[in-house]
Amino acid sequence: MRIATWNVNSLKARLERVTAWMAEARPDVLCLQETKLADAAFPSAAFEALGYQSAHHGDGQWNGVAVVSRVGLDDVRPGFGGPADAAGCRLLAATCAGVRVHSVYVPNGRSVGSEHFEEKLRWFAALRELLGSCCSPGDPIAVCGDVNVAPEDHDVWDPAALVGSTHVTVEERQALADLCSWGLVDAFRLHQPDAGIYSWWDYRGGSFHRRQGMRIDLVLVSQPLAERVSWALVDRNERKGAQPSDHAPVLVDIACAEPVPAR
DNA sequence: ATGGTTGCGAAGCAA
Numbered sequence: 001m002r003i004a005t006w007n008v009n010s011l012k013a014r015l016e017r018v019t020a021w022m023a024e025a026r027p028d029v030l031c032l033q034e035t036k037l038a039d040a041a042f043p044s045a046a047f048e049a050l051g052y053q054s055a056h057h058g059d060g061q062w063n064g065v066a067v068v069s070r071v072g073l074d075d076v077r078p079g080f081g082g083p084a085d086a087a088g089c090r091l092l093a094a095t096c097a098g099v100r101v102h103s104v105y106v107p108n109g110r111s112v113g114s115e116h117f118e119e120k121l122r123w124f125a126a127l128r129e130l131l132g133s134c135c136s137p138g139d140p141i142a143v144c145g146d147v148n149v150a151p152e153d154h155d156v157w158d159p160a161a162l163v164g165s166t167h168v169t170v171e172e173r174q175a176l177a178d179l180c181s182w183g184l185v186d187a188f189r190l191h192q193p194d195a196g197i198y199s200w201w202d203y204r205g206g207s208f209h210r211r212q213g214m215r216i217d218l219v220l221v222s223q224p225l226a227e228r229v230s231w232a233l234v235d236r237n238e239r240k241g242a243q244p245s246d247h248a249p250v251l252v253d254i255a256c257a258e259p260v261p262a263r
Numbered sequence: 264a265t266g267g268t269t270g271c272g273a274a275g276c277a278a
Contacts, residue, residue, distance in 0.1 A: 203268040203278090
């Protein structure tokens with residue numbers, strides 16, 4: 001199974017680019033974040049034309065997450081069904097070819113110590129709680145999306161310059177680590193040890209060309225999947241050219257015990 | 264240099 005995640009920063013502005021990329025990359029499952037669409041405006045027909053089913057959870061102007069799959073899409077669950085939903089439409093779970101997939105868009109946190117920062121930390125805790133109530137770490141689980149945290153110093157361009165700023169604080173990294181301690185591992189790092197590989201670059205100041213980015217888009221997988229991860233990539237080509245998202249897609253290949261049925 | 268750029272929606276907010 002090839003699973004991918006991409007914060008597209010408006011699916012309306014990015015649809016052609018996303019579908020063109022899908023035709024090349026051929027993900028089996030694609031998790032999207034920041035669609036910035038209401039459910040009624042989600043372009044499910046465009047994905048269907050490519051052979052994909054889709055599910056979307058969006059409030060219109062901000063946020064919005066989706067799961068797009070060509071290997072089945074069952075048991076769709078939007079949101080937490082609890083207080084964490086106050087942060088917006090940022091979570092969508094679905095089962096694809098036996099894998100419980102979660103498309104997540106963790107709150108940005110804005111400034112360290114702010115109300116939004118505290119909400120971000122609570123959101124991580126709510127996600128761990130949801131996994132604990134719905135899933136077992138022994139099952140095939142994937143949590144994919146924009147976590148708005150760079151896990152380690154080698155996931156940012158200049159750790160010294162960023163000390164104490166959002167996305168790299170001890171509190172945020174601990175919240176991510178607490179989530180992972182439930183039973184998830186960073187699939188990308190199983191095959192890519194190098195520093196300097198990023199998934200997001202600020203639009204401002206030519207950050208991409210200056211190689212000033214962060215790796216904040218992750219595919220987290222439970223042990224049964226981690227054992228089968230065969231390949232991982234950040235497709236930084238998608239940060240180039242006309243009208244890119246500020247994020248690049250992340251791809252992970254997972255060898256399946258049984259062939260995934262084609263649709 | 265508290266800047267810079269993009270998207271949404273039509274001014275300012277969020278990232």
